[in-house]
Amino acid sequence: MLQTVLSGLESGSWFALLGLAIVVVMKAADVPNFAMAEIGLVATYVGTVLNAAGISFWPAVVVTLVIGTLLAIVIDLALMRKLAKHGHFPLLLMTIGLSLALNALIGLIWGHEPRSFTAPWSGNHLDVGGLDVSWAQVVTIVVGALGAIGITAFFRSPMGAQMRAVAENRETARLIGVNAGRLSAIAWGLGGLIASTAVMLQAQSTLVSTHSAASLIIYGFVAATMGGFVSLFGTFAGGLALGIIQQVVGTYISTSAQFAVALLAVFLVLMLRPGGFTKGMRLRDV
Amino acid sequence: MTPMDTSTATPDSAAGHPVVELDGIRMSFGGNVVLDDVTLPVRPGFTGLIGPNGAGKTTCLNVISGYLRPDQGDVRLGGRSVVGGSAHQIARLGVSRTFQTPRLIPHLSATENVLTGAGRHYRGGHLSELFGLPAARRDERRLRGQARDLLETFGLGEHPGRAASRFPIGSQKIIEVARALLNEPRLLLLDEPAAGLGAEDVDRLVTGLTDWAADRDAAVLIIEHDLELITRLCPAVAVLHFGRIIQSGAPADVLRDPVVVEAYLGADFAAGD
Amino acid sequence: MSEPGRATATTTHTEDPTMVTAGAEAVTEPSAHAVGRTKGLVAVVALLLLFAAPFVLNSYLLFVLNLTLVYAVATLGFNLLVGWSGQIGLAHAALFAIGAYGSAIAMEQGVPFLVTIPLVGLAAGGLAVLIGFPAIRLTGFFLAIATLALGMAIVELLKGARAVTGGGGGLNVEVFTLPGINGSASTYFVTLAVAAVAFFLVRRSLIGRFGRTLQAVRHLGQLSGSLGVSALRYRLIAFGLSGFIAAVAGSLYGQLQTFVFPAMFEMNLLVPMLVMVFVGGAGSHWGPLIGAAFAVVLIELFQDLGDLQAIAYGVVLMVAIAVLPGGLVSLFATFRDSRLVGRLLARRTASERSEVRA
Numbered sequence: 001m002l003q004t005v006l007s008g009l010e011s012g013s014w015f016a017l018l019g020l021a022i023v024v025v026m027k028a029a030d031v032p033n034f035a036m037a038e039i040g041l042v043a044t045y046v047g048t049v050l051n052a053a054g055i056s057f058w059p060a061v062v063v064t065l066v067i068g069t070l071l072a073i074v075i076d077l078a079l080m081r082k083l084a085k086h087g088h089f090p091l092l093l094m095t096i097g098l099s100l101a102l103n104a105l106i107g108l109i110w111g112h113e114p115r116s117f118t119a120p121w122s123g124n125h126l127d128v129g130g131l132d133v134s135w136a137q138v139v140t141i142v143v144g145a146l147g148a149i150g151i152t153a154f155f156r157s158p159m160g161a162q163m164r165a166v167a168e169n170r171e172t173a174r175l176i177g178v179n180a181g182r183l184s185a186i187a188w189g190l191g192g193l194i195a196s197t198a199v200m201l202q203a204q205s206t207l208v209s210t211h212s213a214a215s216l217i218i219y220g221f222v223a224a225t226m227g228g229f230v231s232l233f234g235t236f237a238g239g240l241a242l243g244i245i246q247q248v249v250g251t252y253i254s255t256s257a258q259f260a261v262a263l264l265a266v267f268l269v270l271m272l273r274p275g276g277f278t279k280g281m282r283l284r285d286v
Numbered sequence: 287m288t289p290m291d292t293s294t295a296t297p298d299s300a301a302g303h304p305v306v307e308l309d310g311i312r313m314s315f316g317g318n319v320v321l322d323d324v325t326l327p328v329r330p331g332f333t334g335l336i337g338p339n340g341a342g343k344t345t346c347l348n349v350i351s352g353y354l355r356p357d358q359g360d361v362r363l364g365g366r367s368v369v370g371g372s373a374h375q376i377a378r379l380g381v382s383r384t385f386q387t388p389r390l391i392p393h394l395s396a397t398e399n400v401l402t403g404a405g406r407h408y409r410g411g412h413l414s415e416l417f418g419l420p421a422a423r424r425d426e427r428r429l430r431g432q433a434r435d436l437l438e439t440f441g442l443g444e445h446p447g448r449a450a451s452r453f454p455i456g457s458q459k460i461i462e463v464a465r466a467l468l469n470e471p472r473l474l475l476l477d478e479p480a481a482g483l484g485a486e487d488v489d490r491l492v493t494g495l496t497d498w499a500a501d502r503d504a505a506v507l508i509i510e511h512d513l514e515l516i517t518r519l520c521p522a523v524a525v526l527h528f529g530r531i532i533q534s535g536a537p538a539d540v541l542r543d544p545v546v547v548e549a550y551l552g553a554d555f556a557a558g559d
Numbered sequence: 560m561s562e563p564g565r566a567t568a569t570t571t572h573t574e575d576p577t578m579v580t581a582g583a584e585a586v587t588e589p590s591a592h593a594v595g596r597t598k599g600l601v602a603v604v605a606l607l608l609l610f611a612a613p614f615v616l617n618s619y620l621l622f623v624l625n626l627t628l629v630y631a632v633a634t635l636g637f638n639l640l641v642g643w644s645g646q647i648g649l650a651h652a653a654l655f656a657i658g659a660y661g662s663a664i665a666m667e668q669g670v671p672f673l674v675t676i677p678l679v680g681l682a683a684g685g686l687a688v689l690i691g692f693p694a695i696r697l698t699g700f701f702l703a704i705a706t707l708a709l710g711m712a713i714v715e716l717l718k719g720a721r722a723v724t725g726g727g728g729g730l731n732v733e734v735f736t737l738p739g740i741n742g743s744a745s746t747y748f749v750t751l752a753v754a755a756v757a758f759f760l761v762r763r764s765l766i767g768r769f770g771r772t773l774q775a776v777r778h779l780g781q782l783s784g785s786l787g788v789s790a791l792r793y794r795l796i797a798f799g800l801s802g803f804i805a806a807v808a809g810s811l812y813g814q815l816q817t818f819v820f821p822a823m824f825e826m827n828l829l830v831p832m833l834v835m836v837f838v839g840g841a842g843s844h845w846g847p848l849i850g851a852a853f854a855v856v857l858i859e860l861f862q863d864l865g866d867l868q869a870i871a872y873g874v875v876l877m878v879a880i881a882v883l884p885g886g887l888v889s890l891f892a893t894f895r896d897s898r899l900v901g902r903l904l905a906r907r908t909a910s911e912r913s914e915v916r917a
């Protein structure tokens with residue numbers, strides 16, 4: 001059981017980080033980014049290539065993170081920015097189109113076979129009172145928690161406060177002189193950074209592929225939903241909970257039921273916790 | 287206007303049973319009390335509701351039209367309590383309203399927008415429309431004619447086919463008034479209909495409304511900052527201040543009341559009057 | 560602006576003098592009627608041409624045309640939901656699957672194909688209303704994600720219920736034939752008939768009160784209550800109708816493919832459906848047909864390209880959105896509103912007007 005919970009915390013950390021990446025972009029730019037996992041995957045694949053080409057681990061990690069960040073910023077500037085005024089539908093479709101294209105592009109360049117990003121500690125295990133703990137799990141869980149703390153701290157900073165202001169009310173934010181464009185680029189960059197961290201963590205522990213990205217994005221959205229797409233803490237806790245539920249269901253029921261359970265979780269959360277979701281109805285504007 | 291003022295609707299005329307009555311309404315948003323023990327009968331004819339910004343005027347309309355449920359008190363429409371009814375049920379009882387910022391369907395024509403107000407006057411259902419039954423066509427023709435006539439009355443007859451979003455805000459507000467009137471309301475709630483209108487448009491609005499009201503015993507509750515318009519139109523006026531009705535009666539008396547002047551109008555107006 | 564329809568035909572003549580003095584803008588109303596008649600004529604001619612298709616096209620082209628019509632019907636329902644009622648409900652591919660599976664399973668039980676069409680429609684319509692229930696509380700992206708989850712759950716269910724659906728392996732569909740006509744032509748004729756009826760009825764209800772009410776709900780949200788409209792009721796009606804139409808299209812799709820399996824109805828179908836709505840122009844009347852043709856041609860063109868197909872698809876989609884955020888239909892609108900065309904149209908209506916007076 002403990003072993004299952006441990007694996008759950010590990011995969012939950014990936015989900016939680018990806019969920020946070022989605023929420024950060026949603027908060028500042030009001031875009032549900034379906035391409036987030038692919039952005040992380042592109043960066044991670046570049047990292048593995050560098051690694052395979054003999055570049056040592058840490059420089060490859062840095063390059064991966066930089067690429068993830070830059071890719072996301074470029075996407076924001078080149079594709080998303082000017083669509084914002086046309087409403088939600090084109091934005092949603094644009095990220096879907098982007099995820100399709102990126103996913104296929106990765107397949108075309110690197111193939112669809114699963115890969116891993118070997119870290120110096122990959123394969124090493126600890127024995128903690130009979131519990132088999134891999135270093136990869138330790139790293140994932142610790143980095144996940146640090147990441148969540150870091151993002152929370154960021155939103156407490158003056159710039160984070162501006163982002164919250166934009167999320168609250170775009171018009172008002174503009175009136176008080178917030179540069180929404182710059183904030184949106186920063187949010188996308190931050191999102192890309194977190195997403196590449198998430199996928200890289202996944203890759204140093206297990207295998208990643210174009211298929212794993214497609215399911216990772218769903219789980220990221222489940223986590224984000226649990227936080228109502230606004231709460232960082234809710235998203236993080238939701239991601240961890242989802243990871244544990246997945247592992248428990250997979251171990252004790254069936255791995256084929258995992259996906260259905262995740263979907264059920266989304267639905268229940270959306271129906272039972274509408275507190276954060278009634279923003280659409282603002283009678284103040286009457 | 288004056289003939290109407292004196293004949294039909296002096297505030298306490300016996301004939302004028304209130305169409306709607308707010309009775310001890312208290313409304314708060316998370317501890318912020320916005321309406322406090324508001325009691326206001328609205329009789330047939332025009333009633334003005336004035337008060338500084340943030341006094342709670344729009345909130346009053348939201349309570350009457352069913353968008354907000356008051357913490358306390360009762361809203362009686364024709365003697366029947368409607369508290370707890372949803373907005374569309376109340377509208378179907380003959381309550382129409384306009385919004386402080388006009389809410390139209392931007393790409394539909396003025397006529398089509400006015401037609402969206404006709405809901406309860408279609409005799410056939412959607413199926414008779416789907417199958418193109420004669421009754422449905424007759425409904426559509428009759429109501430479309432009425433919608434055009436209304437636009438005509440308010441001086442917007444020239445461009446019945448122009449998209450709503452291409453009209454200036456003032457005209458959009460008038461289209462909203464026409465939309466509300468097509469419902470043949472017995473209670474019409476207008477939220478600052480003249481704000482943003484030119485003098486000519488205001489005249490047309492006043493004429494249109496008085497013409498419309500002349501042969502009906504509907505009640506019109508009108509929120510307005512244009513006090514001249516209020517004096518022209520309303521035999522009765524109530525003043526809302528910090529969520530309380532501080533004075534009501536004939537405009538001439540109310541507007542001269544020192545409490546009102548103090549609270550709302552400021553020394554300038556008192557001097558100029 | 561939508562056309563005033565037949566009702567204005569009688570009023571046009573009586574109002575003619577005022578119309579003439581009122582200037583160009585007012586004249587659009589009677590001319591819209593003339594345009595409506597032309598459009599009707601175009602529709603009839605197009606229908607006749609489409610009717611002749613099985614006699615002139617080879618089997619591949621007939622399949623492509625048939626598929627386009629099936630998708631056009633599905634998109635008609637999707638557009639009603641997304642474009643007209645303004646709700647991004649993402650269970651449409653799953654409801655389409657309900658139609659395909661439902662019809663095939665009912666036929667196994669001996670129900671004639673033509674009877675299964677309305678049956679699956681009703682079943683999916685009811686289910687769609689249930690799926691739409693989150694709309695009581697959710698709008699926008701939240702509704703999109705809730706309905707996406709429910710749609711995925713339906714497809715998971717199809718995979719799980721092996722006894723009835725054959726699980727992931729799929730299900731053979733018994734092909735319906737009209738007497739004396741071969742299978743693919745039969746399927747095509749049924750599709751054509753269903754598509755014609757569906758487009759006719761949906762368009763008719765959307766240009767009138769029903770369409771106006773949906774748009775009021777879309778643009779005014781809860782505030783449409785003051786028009787005596789229950790926003791929730793119309794949101795759910797839109798879900799129900801879109802589900803009905805999706806399943807009807809799904810039953811035709813099953814006939815066309817003759818074999819169905821769950822993986823057909825996942826994101827790989829939902830995304831093209833979104834593309835069809837978007838490219839056709841959300842909230843338009845003929846957009847679904849244009850969008851479906853666009854998507855099918857795209858899919859067929861890039862058929863054998865493997866990964867390149869998905870890239871091409873994604874890139875075309877991105878370019879389409881970037882260039883035409885309002886869909887292809889907005890291109891026509893831009894064209895129509897442009898100066899040159901405006902002047903041409905004005906001249907034409909002017910000459911028509913003098914005919915009327917003469």
Ligand SMILES: Nc1ncnc2c1ncn2[C@@H]1O[C@H](COP(=O)(O)OP(=O)(O)O)[C@@H](O)[C@H]1O
Pocket residue numbers: 282283284315320337338339340341342343344345346
């Ligand atoms: N839906 C709401 N939620 C919270 N506060 C509200 C809401 N509607 C109105 N208020 C508050 O109630 C007060 C009165 O508002 P309103 O009725 O719009 O004033 P008026 O129309 O007289 O200018 C304002 O302080 C406003 O902020």
Ligand SMILES: [Mg+2]
Pocket residue numbers: 343344345386
């Ligand atoms: Mg107000």
